[in-house]
Amino acid sequence: MKPIFLSILMWVCCQSLSAQQTCPVIPLPEQSSRANGEMILNDEVVIVAKDAALSSLATYLSKELEHRFSIAQAEKGRPGKKATVITLERGKGDNNPDAYTLRMNKAGAVITASHPEGIFNGINTLLQLAENTVPTGTSRRVPCWNITDAPRYAWRGFMLDESRFFFGKAKVKTILDWMAFYKLNRFHWHLTDAPGWRLEIKKYPLLTTVGGIGNHTDPKAPAAFYTQDDIREIVAYAKERFIEVIPEIDMPGHASAANRAYPAFDGGGTEKYPSFTFNPGKEGTYQYLADILRETATLFPAGMIHLGGDEVSFGNKAWDSDSGVIRLMKAKGLSDRKQVEDYFFQRMADTVFSLRNKVMAWDEIATATLPVSKTIVCWWRHDKPEALKMALDKGYEVVLCPRLPFYFDFVQDSTHKIGRRWKVGEYNTLKSVYNFSAANIPAVSGHEKQVLGVQACLWSETISNPKRLDFLLFPRISALAEAAWTQPASRNFEQYIERLKPQLELYEQAHLYYYDYFAPSRHVESGKPTDQKSFID
Incomplete structure (x- = not known):
């Protein structure tokens, strides 16, 4: 029995050692090793920015330490003899703006990067390490790590639909905080669609006062929207966290809210999707939308605007009998509605280009002819790999956001009744999100450099309160973050869920109504069952 006992003991010890040597951060760093000792965080901490350009990052770290741990930075010039010093400094030679190194010892930590983005990522790694500790009085003893890190993808995105349900500034800021914590850096903001228009446009005030009325479940809900001052505030908040905000002004479909406000530009729809399109046969439509895009561009400095371009065929039947569209088709030699759609999109893209912005759009626009250097395609139709192939073959850069596994309005557990499933019942589990790899998509082979990154999308048809959003x-x-940051060869789901456990404690502290992977019955689904057939796929 002794040899068996020793074998078991050795296995347990090895497992324990392995766990100790796995950096507890999400997303998992590229390289990490446990260093000797612990760094003490308390009111004696001193933050030093070696470069004046990094002073705002030092301020950010100071605020986060105080907010998260009630740790105030020692007065400058008066640190105690045993002060912990956190140094932010510029490095050289790394062209990846997100890359950083973190070196820790008992005396403090040094975060080094060639770019401010990298310093910011290093700060969030340090904050996560501190969050994984138990406070002792007013201090925390943070195990020391040496980390060299850089992401797999430059684009690590999340899309929020606020047309179908409006969440408001406070909730959006909370989402941005969590994005920053997990090193996500692109916030795609779906602000216009059929249920409601959420962006103030000064030249066309009815877009919000009339088009802002209603949501997916209540067409008479009071108008809800963001003023331009709100937008500037949120964009500035995101910028402080190195998150770019990309607005979406959906066209030529999903235009019902706008058409309620300004019916002169209505291109018609169907009984199921009334007033669904803008009218491509009216010259005034192009000027109207150009005015909207001009104001939008002044509010969002990311240098790109998402123009939608999806699902136009759901509501463009009226184009066949519209006299203006018929004249357009004859004048331009267009043979069908799809060619009209592409013509419309190319004109509106030209407007965006004139504003010195790139165009983003859903994968339906791969059929159009747009300059590859100024166009980004979001591949969402996982069941249409040919659309991705067409976009890549044409030379477009792409962001991968396939419904399976990156649509977060899909349910995540077999027992869930609210939310979406795919045609034969597929849904998006935590594991499927975590294990996503572009290498498993045949169309990507040979085009890897055109893949900017990945993005999850949260459509809000099934959301009627913030608890449902959290859930x-x-x-x-967190699984999305690791899929976007960490190389597939370094990912291990079983290891990840061990690192996930302390994250759930953070969700508790933040009063989030999250799905508990380890105890699924802990938080039941929030919301009401929705008719799946009512969704636009």
Whole structure:
């Protein structure tokens, strides 16, 4: 029995050692090793920015330490003899703006990067390490790590639909906080669609006062929207966290809210999708939308605008009998509605280009002819790999956001009744999000450099309160972060869920109504069952 006992003991010890040597951060760093000792965080901490350009990052770290741990930075010039010093400094030679190194010892930590983005990522790694500790009085003893890190993808995104349900500034800021914590850096903001228009446009005030009325479940809900001052505030908040905000002004479909406000530009729809399109046969439509895009561009400095371009065929039947569209088709030699759609999109893209912005759009626009250097395609139709292939073959850069596994309005557990499933019942588990790899998509082979990154999308048809948002987003946002940051060869789901456990404690502290992967019955689904057939796929 002794040899068996020793074998078991050795296995347990090895497992324990392995766990100790796995960095507890999400997303998992590229390289990490446990260093000797612990760094003490308390009110004696001193933050030093070696470069004046990094002073705002030092301020950010100071605020986060105080907010998260009630740790105030020691007065400058008066640190105690045993002060912990956290140094932020510029490095050289790394062209990846997100890359950083973190070196820790008992005396403090040094975060080094060639770019401010990298310093910011290093700060969030340090914050996560601190969050994984238990406070002792007013201090925390943070195990020391040496980390060299850089992401797999430059684009690590999340899309939020606020047309179908409006969440408001406070909730959006909370989402941005969690994105930053997990090193996600692109916030795609779906602000216009059939249920409601959420972006103030000064030249066309009825877009919000009339088009902002209603949501997916209540067409008479009071108008809800963001003023331009709100937008500036949120964009500035995101910028402080190195998150770019990309607005979406959906066209030529999903235009019902706008058409309620300004019916002169209505291109018609169907009984199921009334007033669904803008009218491509009216010259005034192009000027109207150009005015909207011009104001939008002044509010969002990311240098790109998402123009939608999806699902136009759901409501463009009226184009066949519209006299203006018929004249357009004859004048331009267009043979069908799809060619009209592409013509419309190319004109509106030209407007965006004139504003010195790139165009983003859903994968339906791969059929159009747009300059590859100024166009980004979001591949969402997982069942249409030919659309991705067409976009890549044409030379477009792409962001991968396939419904399976990256649509977070899909349910995440076999027992869930609210939310979407795919045609034969597929849904998006935590594991499927985590294990996503572009290498498993045949169309990507040979085009890897055109893949900017990945993005999850949260459509809000099934959301009627913020609790439901939390339930769909957490903890899948952490799995998304690791899928976007960490190389597939370094990912291990079983190891990840061990690192996930302390994250759930953070969700508790933040009063989030999250899905508990380890105890699924802990938080039941929030919301009401929705007719799946009512969804636009």
